[in-house]
Amino acid sequence: MDAILLQLLNGLDKGSAYALIALGLTLIFGTLGVVNFAHGALFMIGAFCAVTLSKIFTLSHKATEPSGTDFLGNPKFDDVLYVKDWFGETVGAWLLDWSVPLAILFAIPIMLAIGFVMERGLIKHFYKRPHADQILVTFGLAIVLQEVIKYFYGANPIPTAAPEAFRGSFDFGILLGFDPNAIIYPYWRLIYFAFSALIIGGVFAFLQFTTFGMVVRAGMADRETVGLLGINIDKRFTIMFGIAAAVAGLAGVMYAPINSPNYHMGMDFLVLSFVVVVVGGMGSLPGAVLAGFLLGILESFASMNEVKDILPGIDQIIIYVVAIIILLTRPRGLMGRKGVMEE
């Protein structure tokens, strides 16, 4: 029982990342009808926003140490962080410690800007081209973005720490009446799950309860009619592209402490996210979220030793097996609508 609960929890954080990326992909596909292979790269850029902010906070300059000289008589130098110079000792230390959550604020404008530039500069010209062309040009863009990041940050993963307060683990077992240490779960993963639930809820609420969201939903259903009613639907879709980029970016920012960001983390997630989107049903937002969590949890159950003893290697392929079965038995995915992506 406790082992099952533990795997359920383990699946949640990976599932959250899948769900967030798949949600962004589906937003773009549902509004603009574009298959965005560069979405994984946006996730990766988000993670590197967190890296950048913590790098900015660790910028330092040399200052002579008042205590005196070293054994050769030269004055000693200390590295002094700029943040501590500007904001004082305590606030500076706090800023450094909390750099990952603070990177959320830093990442939102950057990701929105990247999204707008991408849509206006590139994607706009591909609405009328076949899906294969869209896949290819965004695939090229993904390579470019990933190489640019590699050029500036190098090829090695960069460890990025969560705030001190969340570094420990939480003993779930005691809370639920199991033995101590039966279910131990890192705080940060809990936060990641809560954060993604918040973002997913926010996106759905935005689409459901605001006028802007209503217009966007109308545009998703019938773009032409909305345009004929005198609404500039293209502009709103561009904003939705920016929001989708921001969702992917935020997923990346918060993922940085879980897995040290490296330049190809986007590609690794992209393949799985596409599988998630297709399993959920192209163009269905709830489907993407559902499939994301479902596949994340299935993956973590498949990595249990009891399961692996019966079916060796199943943890490596479970997602693909499920995807193939679903695509062949439910042609539109779990919650796909009729007429989407059917030639």
Place this chain on the structure above:
Amino acid sequence: MLSLNKKDFGLLLVVAILTLAAPIILNPFPANSGMAQFNAGYPDLMQRFVIFGIFAIGFNILFGLTGYLSFGHAAFLGVGSYSAVWMMKLLSMNVIPAILLSVIVAGLFSVVIGYVSLRRSGIYFSILTLAFAQMSFNLAYSVLTPITNGETGLQISLSDPRILDGANAPSYPNLFGAQMNSAATVELGNWIFTFSVGYYLCAVIMLAAFYISIRVFRSPFGMMLRAVKSNQQRMNYTGLNTKPYTLAAFVISGMYAGLAGGLLASMDPLAGAERMQWTASGEVVLMTILGGAGTLLGPVLGAGFIKYFENIFSKINDNVLHGWFSFMPDGFEDFLVTVIHPFVGKGWNLTLGLLFMLVVIFLPGGLVEGGQRFGRVFRRKDRNAGSVEADAAKQRNQTAAE
């Protein structure tokens, strides 16, 4: 000739001459000159040109003709490599059985994957092939380690049985005794040309593959595949079942990929799982699109182009750049080197990505279309010429077209 029309035969002839003379053509610079690093005439690289040419020709039969974009073709390449190495371990170091088995195994494998994946089209087909390929890749790394030797990669060793080989048979892949890595070197003044056995085996096989692909393109079967691309629904409404045709195209392209994998393993008897990763599938897509999907020559051009620049660009480092621009004023030289630095050496992938985007945006037909547009610029004069001259030009172009 060879049941080809004049134009196709000419194309085949040109490709044949270029391929067979490649060791000379690709070595235009003397070995001791500063430009020698642009020489591509060494066996290792030339073999990759033709092997990936075969891979791309096969991929083009599926993608270029039917429009089905597979993101999993590297799996067939990997399977081909593994079966070739196993053949060399168990049976004989002769490459013939190894290559035959790799084609057969990849063919069978693609029948299974194609039969399932082709039930869907469009992006669903891409995702299905991607899923199958990633499954093969993950399994090759984990559970199938007894067959694939996991991360180390499958290698040949002296203790292998090799039941057909005698006691003193060569211990390196060979064709009836001629070892793949043996080569004849000809020195002409400062120029050094290497004629390698392995390269010529690959080149002859590629020419055969190219010939088959021309025949497929010109056959009623090829016409049927093009019809699938332009409007599959209409084909179905006229009462035609398109599935056997698309499946045949899928299996043919899978066998080409297996052949390429088998050749890779024959040139260097080592097979690793990374050949099956989806980035490897992406690479063949890049080659085909860059050269020109749906054209005969495009995939070969694309494969050669990417493999050449991958090797040459990644060799250019800052010292080489400084050497080039040394005639300029110092500040300007440093500036140029700083600007170019991110795009060469380890940053070659950035150039590839940019180039690929530019091709997809401005030249959807790839390098071949670029060449045609370039040619049209020169022919445009004809239209503006006087009536008599225009008639003459028309006649000339007509005879050329025939």
